[in-house]
Amino acid sequence: MELNLHKAYQSVEGVKFIIDHHEFLCSAGKKFALNQKFITNPDKIKEELDTVDLFLHYRKDPEFLKILKKIKLQIHQVNEINYSLERLKGRVTLTDIDFFEIKRFAIIANQIYNLSKNLPNYKPQLEESSDIIKVLDPNNLNVADFYIYDEYSPEIAKLRKQLSEATDEEAKAKIYSEIVQLENSIREDLSRQLYEHHDTIKQNFEKVAYTDFVLAKSKYVLLNDFVRPVISDDKTVLESVYYPHLKHILNKQNKEVQPVSVKIENKPTLITGANMGGKTVLLKTVQLCQYLFQFGFFIPAKHAEIVPVETVISNFSDTQSIEKGLSSFGAELVTFDKVIKAIRKNKKVLILLDEPASTTNPIEGTALVNSIINLLDKYKAYSIVTTHFSGIVSNCIRLRVVGLNTDGKEPQDCSVADLNKFMDYSLIKDDGDTPLDAINIAEILKIDEELIKKAKQHIKTKD
DSSP states (O other): OOOBHHHHHHHOHHHHHHHHTSOOSSHHHHHHHHTOBOOOOHHHHHHHHHHHHHHHHHHHSHHHHHHHHHHHHHHTTOOOOHHHHHHHHTTOOOOHHHHHHHHHHHHHHHHHHHHHTTSTTOSSOOOOOHHHHHHHOTTOOOOSOOOOOGGGOHHHHHHHHHHHHOOOHHHHHHHHHHHHHHHHHHHHHHHHHHHTTHHHHHHHHHHHHHHHHHHHHHHHHHHHTOBOOEEOSSOEEEEEEOOHHHHHHHHHTTOOOOOEEEEEOSSOEEEEOOTTSSHHHHHHHHHHHHHHHHTTOOBSSSEEEEOOOSEEEEOSOOHHHHHTTOOHHHHHHHHHHHHHHHHHTTOOEEEEEESTTTTSOHHHHHHHHHHHHHHHHHTTOEEEEEOOOSOOOSSOEEEEEEEEOOTTOOGGGOOGGGHHHHEEEEEEEOOSOOOOHHHHHHHHTTOOHHHHHHHHHHHHHHO
16 A cells, blocks of 8 residues: 555654644645655655755745745635536536636636746746636636626626516516526536636646645744755665654753664664663654655754665554454564565565564564564665664674763662753664663662662672
């Protein structure tokens, strides 16, 4: 099933957050955005990013910005006309409401067409709508209303005059019936004339919706200081990347989000570290950036190079499998199978596995994680796997989260409020020396002293 932005919006919380914070001027703009397909062609991705860059250029030039503001005022008035377009396409005789909506949109589209001529390289360029307006505006008033004007037929003007002067009720009824028949005939003729312009109206409507989409994207970039990602063909590099939803939450608490940097090559990367170490957030951030990139958005990072992929597979959730009656572990196995089938077909896939097999026993879990990393390595898959399991011997790039750094203070002397300050979410090469972050965090949280003491004794015994 082909992925579009609407499906990503429903299934990926980071995508939903981003879209919900874009300022669309009309409902058609958001609807158009959600219908955008996941772009796998690098040239198409570049084209989308170029368009956002172009609109950023307009926004930074005072003269162009004035024109953009006028275009925005026009877009703000756009109503949904797809129903009328469907009727027109089906060669159904349009109603006065249909004529009104199409006329009103044609006037708006022509205003945007004339304004956009003053913006260099404007994309997407609309078609002129003068011929469409002429059909629905015989008086050349350029006013967004519609009725069956007298100018459409000398006969209807004559009948309306007779109706206004008639005094006999039977005569009035006869004249009125003739007027209705003639008006219907005129509606049929107007519908036939407009049918010839159906494609232009539809394309202009889509281009206006797209303009709204790009305006929203470019404004969001400026407000949030996102960066244009570079299209890469061999590795993904995210420098000082962050998860926007988390940043939003922390900023409300007067806290700062810590950006992290990660590189993904066509070889599995294994990341270890204690819970609360930000591993899940990192995977969600990587997933979000991949989606944003391949829907033509800029990225929440200082610098980004991203490899286009055919699909993204993760085990963060598989509600479809769970709804079919599988346990969470069963659903995860289905995800593993999906991963293996994809990489065996030599598909270019981004694979993000968070604590795989963590709900089964450690012996089998370790075996499964080793097996899947072996396969990811064999098929040179772009992938990140996080785990708590020791005993991972498969060939991979090994990193760990730096973790808790109390600046020399003993954990028991720290407060819960210090946790955010002391956690370092940076990634470093894993040298095999695993810090006692879990126990230190337990001490900060003032967990039972005897529990912590016995845990430390157990670790010493293992050593």
